[in-house]
Amino acid sequence: MKHSPNDLIMLFNDLFRETFRTVLVRGGEEPEYLPADSHNELARIVFAHGFYASALHEVSHWCIAGKHRRTLHDYGYWYCPDGRTAEQQKIFEQVEVKPQAIEWLLSVAAGSRFHISVDNLSGAGACDQQGFAYRVLQQAEAYLANGLPERAQAFFDTLTSFYGTSDSFSKTWREDVRRVVPLHFAKEHYEAN
Numbered sequence: 624m625k626h627s628p629n630d631l632i633m634l635f636n637d638l639f640r641e642t643f644r645t646v647l648v649r650g651g652e653e654p655e656y657l658p659a660d661s662h663n664e665l666a667r668i669v670f671a672h673g674f675y676a677s678a679l680h681e682v683s684h685w686c687i688a689g690k691h692r693r694t695l696h697d698y699g700y701w702y703c704p705d706g707r708t709a710e711q712q713k714i715f716e717q718v719e720v721k722p723q724a725i726e727w728l729l730s731v732a733a734g735s736r737f738h739i740s741v742d743n744l745s746g747a748g749a750c751d752q753q754g755f756a757y758r759v760l761q762q763a764e765a766y767l768a769n770g771l772p773e774r775a776q777a778f779f780d781t782l783t784s785f786y787g788t789s790d791s792f793s794k795t796w797r798e799d800v801r802r803v804v805p806l807h808f809a810k811e812h813y814e815a816n
Contacts, residue, residue, distance in 0.1 A: 626675045635678075644666060645693075648670075650673075656693075679726050680723075682726075682778060683722040683729060684722045719755075723762075724762035725771065725775050728775075728779060731788070731795055737799065739755065756804045
């Protein structure tokens, strides 16, 4: 299946341009969220390098940002770029669990490949890469059991419809969990189901 970021742009913008006055746009080096202002009537989710996965990740952040946060540049969050210390990385991993869980579910809904990202290649690396992956899995499973946030659910439904993955989602999800999370972490959970 071919995955074009243009499809995500079209789907997202058709779904959210009018209701949330927000558009998804292709960007350059760094992803960024730009709220509406006196020069731009629409908020913009800018994803990096035109990468499909970057678009899904940035949409995931938007899906959990509350109304006030969506009025702030980059949702008002602290961000320390690649090269973080171990302490900075620990904070980064804590705040990335929910967006990466949503990104993973959106990726499976779109039939695209997801990768856990600790995003610290030139720094101290991950604090606990396997533990982080497992926490992302736990959050994704909680979303599946209890429901995604409203905007995430709307985009998830749009993706499963567009890519025709509704009927195969559960099977594909279980397969992807085995690929993404080391088996010794997920084995007990999936043997019980």
